[in-house]
């Protein structure tokens with residue numbers, strides 16, 4: 001492989017994809033953009049060049065068909081790799097490109113390295129995080145990479161080629177409403193206090209907020225807290241079907257520690273658990289644990305950290 | 307109404323091993339021998355979404371069947387066991403693609419098989435799927451099916467409504483809700499949030515056993531699901547292996563101390579770690 005291509009509608013993530021692609025020591029890493037505004041946002045992403053393919057920027061994922069056809073020409077000469085940021089848009093686009101190219105795909109990878117005979121080896125989580133799958137895909141292939149997994153590249157990048165993608169107008173966007181996020185952005189928080197179903201009343205979340213205020217943390221939760229009890233917003237639940245985070249400190253309070261939740265927090269540097277049941281699986285996933293009633297232990301921890 | 311005039315929504319589901327039954331052994335080998343099968347949790351929500359979309363248009367209410375939801379799955383010989391569960395959740399008929407190829411399938415193979423199944427079912431106007439299955443959670447099947455059929459895909463669907471041949475959906479992306487409109491046929495992948503699956507009652511379970519089911523074979527698909535050498539069923543991946551995940555954690559657990567003592571100890575450890 002001489003050329004690796006990266007795409008993300010999020011410029012910060014695109015630079016991380018370039019960082020990963022550079023680790024493969026290919027001849028060139030090219031970033032793809034679908035309009036001039038996106039090209040401009042990539043001007044310091046560290047890529048060896050930007051390819052601006054004008055297409056549908058309202059729904060970048062609808063460029064899948066024509067991007068696949070553009071790539072199939074490139075891959076016919078040099079079977080390469082398309083690396084896409086694992087966002088909703090990126091996952092949709094990337095797997096459709098893989099579908100049109102009828103090639104291998106590995107999603108939300110943990111690691112990736114080039115393998116012999118023009119192939120790429122990846123690892124990724126399965127079964128709610130209980131299992132790590134290693135697979136090798138012959139090139140050309142498509143992979144997606146979650147935000148925050150690899151260090152960003154930097155360095156000036158400029159447009160080296162322009163083209164036009166045939167529009168796919170079958171889906172029409174009729175409106176957008178921004179999701180207003182309250183509180184600290186959990187994906188960037190240095191510390192997070194996680195609220196589990198062990199809290200018996202909504203008001204008691206104040207105990208978690210007290211600790212959060214002392215250690216400058218955001219508040220996250222398990223799925224039931226957001227989706228069954230509706231005590232916190234669905235943007236705050238962490239895990240396989242929720243948000244994946246990697247703070248320096250995660251304090252898991254009153255939660256059992258099921259794999260689906262842990263899948264979203266296990267890259268935290270240090271994990272502290274508070275649970276009254278010493279058999280709770282969360283203790284196996286914790287660096288420090290306190291067996292006890294959260295209503296006593298949590299205020300004590302807040303006081304001790306003041 | 308004749309069979310060919312009836313419109314069908316097809317919902318794809320996967321029969322998966324229950325991750326709660328998986329054991330990781332000390333040498334990190336994965337023991338799945340005790341794992342039981344289930345309809346993937348996210349797929350139950352996809353079935354629910356298809357049912358609600360059809361029911362909102364009167365499906366299932368009269369003898370005049372203009373619209374039905376059918377369930378489609380691809381798996382090994384065991385997969386037919388899933389039909390009763392899937393059909394108890396509402397779909398009128400079940401279709402299976404069962405064969406050895408499922409054992410070595412990657413996303414490419416599963417999508418090829420399902421797309422061939424969709425083509426074999428008459429008058430499909432909309433395909434429903436979950437974003438991903440609860441075992442692999444690779445989130446590639448709906449996208450690949452849409453590509454193979456060359457139908458538009460609406461992913462990350464929070465809610466949707468179908469009127470005639472127009473589908474209107476609200477998608478949930480990381481930082482916005484997006485409203486979109488498409489003319490059917492289309493593939494949609496739904497998020498579980500607003501589609502809490504119904505709990506099938508005894509009547510629904512009994513009825514499920516009597517619903518028509520069809521096993522698709524080479525005549526309908528153009529390939530034999532047992533023929534692992536068929537180009538349609540050859541995976542685009544090599545060297546697949548699974549190991550258990552092991553958390554490398556300190557596991558310093560305080561038990562039997564007073565809340566204050568334990569809190570003091572953890573607080574000083576966190577200061578030493580430099581995380582507070």
Ligand SMILES: Cc1cc2nc3c(=O)[nH]c(=O)nc-3n(C[C@H](O)[C@H](O)[C@H](O)COP(=O)(O)OP(=O)(O)OC[C@H]3O[C@@H](n4cnc5c(N)ncnc54)[C@H](O)[C@@H]3O)c2cc1C
Nearest residue numbers: 196197198222223239240241242254255256260261276294
């Ligand atoms: C396909 C699938 C996807 C999922 N995705 C997610 C996901 O993304 N995120 C997620 O969070 N979940 C997810 N889940 C749900 C997950 O399996 C668990 O059910 C959930 O995480 C459990 O939440 P919990 O730990 O808060 O509650 P519980 O499991 O009910 O645990 C409550 C804990 O609180 C403890 N407790 C009770 N009272 C006290 C007290 N006074 N003091 C101290 N401790 C106390 C109990 O000992 C218990 O361990 C998913 C499930 C499935 C099947």
